[in-house]
Amino acid sequence: MSKHISILGSTGSIGTQTLDVISMYKEDFIIESLAAGSNLPLFVEQINTYHPKKVSVANKSLAEQLKPLISSSIEVFYGDEGLIEVAANTNATFIVNALVGSQGLKPTISAIEAGKHIGLANKETLVTAGHIIKQLTQIHGVDLLPIDSEHSAIFQCLNGESHSEISKVTLTASGGSFRDRSRKELVGVTVEEALSHPNWSMGAKITIDSATMVNKGLEVIEAHWLFDIAYDKIDVVIHPESIVHSFVEFNDRSVIAQLGNPDMRVPIQYALTYPRRLKTSTEPLDLTLLGRLNFNQMDYERFPCLKMAFDCGKRGGSATTVFNAANEVAVSRFLKGEIEFLHIEKIIYKVLEKHDVKVFPQLDELLEIDKWARVSACNVPSSS
Numbered sequence: 001m002s003k004h005i006s007i008l009g010s011t012g013s014i015g016t017q018t019l020d021v022i023s024m025y026k027e028d029f030i031i032e033s034l035a036a037g038s039n040l041p042l043f044v045e046q047i048n049t050y051h052p053k054k055v056s057v058a059n060k061s062l063a064e065q066l067k068p069l070i071s072s073s074i075e076v077f078y079g080d081e082g083l084i085e086v087a088a089n090t091n092a093t094f095i096v097n098a099l100v101g102s103q104g105l106k107p108t109i110s111a112i113e114a115g116k117h118i119g120l121a122n123k124e125t126l127v128t129a130g131h132i133i134k135q136l137t138q139i140h141g142v143d144l145l146p147i148d149s150e151h152s153a154i155f156q157c158l159n160g161e162s163h164s165e166i167s168k169v170t171l172t173a174s175g176g177s178f179r180d181r182s183r184k185e186l187v188g189v190t191v192e193e194a195l196s197h198p199n200w201s202m203g204a205k206i207t208i209d210s211a212t213m214v215n216k217g218l219e220v221i222e223a224h225w226l227f228d229i230a231y232d233k234i235d236v237v238i239h240p241e242s243i244v245h246s247f248v249e250f251n252d253r254s255v256i257a258q259l260g261n262p263d264m265r266v267p268i269q270y271a272l273t274y275p276r277r278l279k280t281s282t283e284p285l286d287l288t289l290l291g292r293l294n295f296n297q298m299d300y301e302r303f304p305c306l307k308m309a310f311d312c313g314k315r316g317g318s319a320t321t322v323f324n325a326a327n328e329v330a331v332s333r334f335l336k337g338e339i340e341f342l343h344i345e346k347i348i349y350k351v352l353e354k355h356d357v358k359v360f361p362q363l364d365e366l367l368e369i370d371k372w373a374r375v376s377a378c379n380v381p382s383s384s
Contacts, residue, residue, distance in 0.1 A: 002030045003272070004091050006052075006116075008083060008107055009098035011036040011043050013203045014121045014147065014264065018096050019046060021269045025278065033086035035099075035107075038062055044069045054090055056082030083107040088114040094272070096147070097122040100205050101328050102370060105129055109363070112136045119271040121147035123215075123222045127324045129366055130225035144226065145271040150219050151226055152267035153245035153258035158227065161250070168249040169229055171219055172239035173298070176211035179240065183302060189341045191334065208331045212344055217309020221320050224313055231313050236306065238296040243285065261285050305345050308352065318358040321366050322373040326351035329377035339382045351376045 005022070009015045015036075022029045031050040036043040037058045047055055047070045055070070056077040057063050063078040070076075077085045080103070087095055087107035095111045096119040097104050104122035109129075111118060113136065120126070126133055137144050146152050150171045158166075177194050178186055194211050195204060209215035220234050245267075247257035260266055263282040270277070287293075300307040305327075312319035330347040333339045339347070351373050358365060 002028055004030045004032050004093050005096065005272070006033040006035075006086055006090055006092035006094075006111075007031070007096045007098060008035045008087060008104065009037075009096075009100065009122075010034040010046055011039040012098055012100060013206075014098035014268065015096070016042075017265050018098060018268050018272070019050065021265050021272060021280075022050075024281065025273075029272070032090040032092040035083050035086045040066060040069070047074065054086050056086045080106060084110045087111040088116065092116060094119060096268075096272075097125065098147075100124075100203055102128050102324060108133065109136060112140055112142045115140055115142065117143040117145070119145050119147050119268075121268075123148060123218045124324050124328075126222045126225045127218050128321045128370065129363065130221065130320070131360065132363055132366075134225055145274060146222075146226055147264075147267055147271045148219060148222070149262070149264060149267045150246045151223060152270055154223065154227060154248060156258045156270070157246070157248040157256040161248075161256075163228065165251045166229065166233065166248060167251050167253070168233050168235055169223060169227065169246070170235045170237055170249070171216060171223065171246050172242070172244050172295075173213065173216045173236055174210065174242045175238045175240055176213065176215075177207070178211050179238065183342070186342055187340070191337065194334075194341060204335060205328070205331055208334065208344075209327070211341075212327075213303035213306040214309065214327050214331075214344075214348075216303075217306045218324065220306075220309055221313045231310060236298045238298060239294065240296075241290065241293055243287075243290065243293055244295075259285060259287075305348060308345075308348060312352070315357050316359065318355070318361050318366060318369045319352070321361075321369050322352055322355045323348060325370045325373035326377040329374050333378075333382075343382065347377050347380045350380050 007015050031052045033054040034052045035056040054075045060078050063076050067076050084107050088110035095116045097108050098121045102124045104125045105128050108125045146155050177196050195207050216236055242262040244257050244259050247255055249255045261283050266282055312323040326348045330344040334344055
């Protein structure tokens with residue numbers, strides 16, 4: 001029986017690779033709906049290839065431009081309401097959330113409340129409101145399957161294992177675009193340099209987050225919620241080759257790791273087809289060609305954003321919401337050329353410094369805190 005799928009963020013890096021996977025097994029999947037931002041040419045191509053019943057774009061103007069280019073039988077929506085419509089109000093049983101940033105939160109909540117299972121590539125959803133998402137998945141009996149390579153690796157390592165016997169979970173980090181540079185060598189780096197990731201092909205925001213190690217910080221917080229693991233049992237190491245995607249140590253000191261060439265289609269497919277393992281077009285891993293794998297201890301002074309993420313996770317409540325929101329604004333300002341690369345971490349720190357953490361905030365309160373953090377991050381002077 002075919003699985004009915006909706007994809008949020010279909011024209012982004014994860015979204016396009018999800019459709020690559022689906023193209024290999026067309027008889028196994030039916031695309032119910034797609035949501036994209038502003039890349040109309042690619043979106044039109046996707047719509048005409050996969051024939052969804054509902055689609056959504058960023059705003060009303062784009063929706064009006066889109067309508068004449070696709071079949072009149074397809075319903076067109078836009079904005080936040082459009083995301084919720086394609087996430088929750090279709091015959092899809094599985095939603096791939098490949099959106100970038102905290103815009104993924106509301107449609108995820110709506111999809112869970114509608115009983116849809118979630119393939120989560122949008123880590124900001126759990127970082128912003130992990131306690132709410134986990135509670136809702138339990139109430140509605142919904143599966144939350146990780147798509148990030150690191151969390152997919154942990155998920156696979158824990159198959160058949162008792163969570164109570166976990167000693168430590170270790171996330172691996174490539175080190176990003178500037179892993180071989182000292183902090184002094186980061187002064188004045190360009191946007192183009194920051195976007196040049198050595199191992200992975202990702203969107204701009206995630207690539208910058210990888211360079212600051214914010215991305216790994218978000219993954220630490222996400223791992224806490226996905227696997228109910230205390231922060232003092234989560235570790236991060238630098239692994240430049242990106243072959244070992246993460247590993248788990250158990251009480252008996254056995255370590256189980258998941259390895260593979262760096263190709264996001266593998267964890268995407270695993271989430272889509274779980275518990276089955278189907279063939280992929282990914283190159284097989286040949287460790288003899290690599291010769292060796294390297295692992296280096298994390299330097300939290302070199303990557304202060306990662307330490308801030310751990311600290312926020314341990315504080316709990318709204319601290320992680322503020323961390324994420326401030327970072328999103330800071331990265332946007334860097335990509336626009338408004339601030340220096342090293343100023344990203346300064347903005348996050350200054351906004352967190354002003355925030356009084358709310359321990360168990362409800363959704364409306366979280367959204368207000370998120371809005372406050374974004375305004376605050378915009379108002380941090382570029383020269384401070």
